[in-house]
Amino acid sequence: MKITGVKSIMFTxxxxxxxMHWHEGTWKAENAHYTNNDTFNLVGKPVTLNVNGKQTNEExxxxxxxxxxxxxFDENNHLIKNEIDGNMEMLNECKIHPQKKPYAVCQAGYGSAENIEKLIRENPNKFVGLKFHPMVFQQDANSAVYEPYMKIAEKYNLPCLFHSDKTGSYACPKKIYExxxxxxxxxxxxxxxxxGTDHQDAINVLLDSIETGKANLYGDTSWVDCKNEEMPTLKNLIARLQQTKKGDQTKRLLYGSDAPLGEFGAPGKKVDGFYADNLSTLKTMISKNFHAxxxxxxxxxxxxxxxxxFxxxxxxxxxxxxxxxTARSAGIILTAAALAGGLYGAIHFTLKNPNQNSETANIYTETKPQINLLV
Ligand SMILES: [Zn+2]
Incomplete structure (x- = not known):
């Protein structure tokens, strides 16, 4: 028997x-409610891209x-869903579709970090990160309302996705950096x-955080250069990230689309094939400019x-x-300190009592371990 055409039946x-940046639900600015049906048609299926003139099937x-x-906010100025109900709804949907993973949306200024901690504690390792939108809630990103949420992020090692916007706005990149x-x-x-900017302020903040180590900032690609085939902003950013004083830091850039908003799916704005085109343009720009x-x-x-x-x-x-x-070292130091303290007591007692030599005893007093400083 002659076997032919093996290649054609093999899956590549x-x-x-x-x-890393998707949405579902109601978005008043677009008068739209995006459901699972609107967003799920791409996930887990092949998507055909055109990368630098070559067709590829990707996933x-x-x-x-x-x-x-x-x-x-609804017409009565109430949030449509609170932190518990809205985030649980998204989590439950992601359980049905495991290729979707939820952020916990934080309503800083309206909700409570305790809600978010309860969600995370009761659903361990289910939320990939925390999501903040300073523009919607009209809370400056450097205000104290975010800090309890950031403590939860720190405690549970969760990345925080911040909508960033124009300089001086609630979501000013410099305020987020602060x-x-x-x-x-x-x-x-x-x-x-x-x-809505030329992105330079955000990029300067991102690069400064890398050079100084003052913060752990990242950026996503959503809506950056999306109308410019050459993608000059992302091209320059990648080149600068490759050459930081800390070496190659291109790990700080993440592909995100913000689908289904805008051209991805908004009524009257939607452009068919925009999702694949957007990703193709990004990959083509990289292919054309970064060669090897x-x-x-x-x-x-x-x-x-x-x-x-994530x-x-x-x-x-x-x-x-x-x-x-650190905890272990603190434990060892404390044990050593306690032992030394005991030893000190014994020596002190032996030295002090037989001869009543206060001078010798004082030498030991000065070297007594300062246990309370280590706790
Ligand atoms: Zn978004």
Whole structure:
């Protein structure tokens, strides 16, 4: 028997992508309610891209979704859903569709960090991160209302996705940076790298955070250069991230779309094929400009950077190890201190009592371990 055409029946697994910025629910600005049906048609299925003239079949392996009902006020100025109901609704939907993973939306200024902690404690490892929208809630990103939420993010090692906007606005990148500096271990993502701007302020803040180590900032690609085939902003940003004083920091850039908003699916604005075109344009720009590194760079920005930050979280394991070692070292020091203290007591007693030599005893007094300083 002659076997022919083996190649044609073999599956070539497409490249996987993670879109870390998706939504569902009601968005008043677009007079739209996006359901699972509106968003789920791409996830887990092949998506045909055109990368630098070559057709590729790829897969959107995961999308990270936040519930717009938690970020929309109704006609009576009430939030459509509170932090518990809206986030649980999204979590339950993600259980049916495991390729979707939920953010917990934080209603800073209206809700409570205790709600978010309850959700995370009762549903361990289910929420990939926290989502903030300073514009919707009209709360300056550097205000104290965010801090209890950021403490939860720090405690549970959760990245925080912040809508970032124009300089001076509630969601000004500099204000987000100020907040992030108070929690330098928490990954804070500047969504849109300053929506509606030339992105330079957000990019300067991102690069400053890398060079100084004052905060742990990231950026996503949503709406950046989306109308410009050459993608000059992202091209320059990637080149600068490759050359920081801390070495290659392109891990700080994450592919996100913001679908189904705007051209992705908004009534009257939707452009068919916009999703695949948008991702194709990004990958084509990388392929054209970064030559030998292009494939790896593309895979990292569109998949591995988010996989590490939100799912594998080796960064958090390292932090936990540091916490463990610090606690362990503190334990060893305390034990040593207690032993030394006991020894001191014994020596002190022996020295003091036979000869009543206060001078010798004083020498020991000065070297007595300061246990209370270590606790
Ligand atoms: Zn968004």
């Amino acid at each position: 697994a497409g490249k996987q992508n993670i879109d 959107i392996k995961y999308v990270f979704v936040s519930n717009l009902d938690c970020m929309t 907040l992030a500096q108070k929690f330098p271990k928490v990954p804070v993502i500047l969504a849109h790298l300053g929506a 590194n292009a494939e790896k760079l593309s895979d990292n920005i569109c998949f591995f950077n988010s996989k590490e930050l 799912l594998d979280k080796n960064w958090a394991k390292n932090l936990d190890r540091t916490k463990f070692l």
